[in-house]
């Protein structure tokens with residue numbers, strides 16, 4: 001069995017070297033913002049800032065949980081946290097399990113708060129650890145380690161099912177979430193990792209006391225495909241085949257944003273295949289409060305700080321321009337802008353009892 005360190009290094013290497021994007025799309029290409037020939041605002045007055053978990057962000061962007069625990073992870077976290085602080089965007093750390101088991105690895109996570117003293121920092125722990133008995137004490141240690149503003153608990157049943165030696169006990173997790181929500185002052189974000197969250201699960205999560213859901217829908221990095229490549233490398237033919245068969249599994253991101261935002265009053269972070277500023281604008285118009293981006297930031301971080309900086313600037317420039325073109329002065333106005341939902345996404349939503357037409361008629365008199 002590989003050590004956690006070996007597994008983490010492999011995840012990063014495979015994510016960088018192999019084609020690990022899901023074969024299904026996010027559905028965002030079926031979301032259409034409506035151009036305003038007369039936006040009746042100046043580009044200059046567009047304000048992309050938001051408030052989330054008590055923090056002000058200059059743009060509704062979070063660097064999604066990626067890494068920590070290894071020397072390479074520390075370097076990546078340092079670069080990403082430096083850029084997050086400079087541009088006032090949020091950052092999540094990777095699973096802190098490794099540092100809870102071996103405190104000598106804490107500096108690979110604490111570097112994030114050192115480099116990002118003022119911006120939103122999100123701690124990270126997995127459902128598999130909760131099902132093995134971890135609880136309030138471990139969650140508190142994760143939060144304190146990075147002085148986190150929120151705690152993400154990742155849900156990754158598909159990855160664990162495909163991963164060699166994965167932890168597939170998911171029974172009773174909602175009870176554990178309820179215990180955490182009652183004991184902790186820090187808000188809890190329930191975060192998928194590439195398969196999306198349904199309306200039914202979102203309602204259960206809301207009842208359990210979490211404050212937010214990060215949908216991490218299908219259409220971006222596919223963990224079944226990542227684990228498929230790893231299984232191939234280690235010669236596990238059964239898991240190699242399983243990962244390939246389920247590579248496109250999940251609820252596409254655009255659909256999951258609607259399922260969650262229409263069914264709960266929770267804050268919604270949209271992630272899974274968010275790549276450009278236009279994707280951010282569409283996700284917010286669909287009902288998200290902010291977006292998360294993972295693999296593109298990993299790719300940029302290994303290239304260096306300049307590459308991360310230019311990517312963030314590109315995302316914000318594009319988002320601002322799109323906001324101008326739909327006449328949205330701020331993110332709240334963008335959330336109310338009319339959109340047209342077409343094709344498979346509209347069909348899915350209709351069959352699930354949502355009304356895609358209502359988005360097209362927003363703001364019409």
Ligand SMILES: Cc1cc2nc3c(=O)[nH]c(=O)nc-3n(C[C@H](O)[C@H](O)[C@H](O)COP(=O)(O)O)c2cc1C
Nearest residue numbers: 064065066094095154193216220221272273294295
């Ligand atoms: C190398 C790598 C490591 C990751 N590690 C974690 C993790 O420790 N905890 C977590 O919640 N998500 C983790 N993720 C999942 C991402 O946060 C994100 O949900 C997923 O990759 C989908 O976003 P994307 O399409 O922008 O990559 C990881 C992703 C990558 C690529």
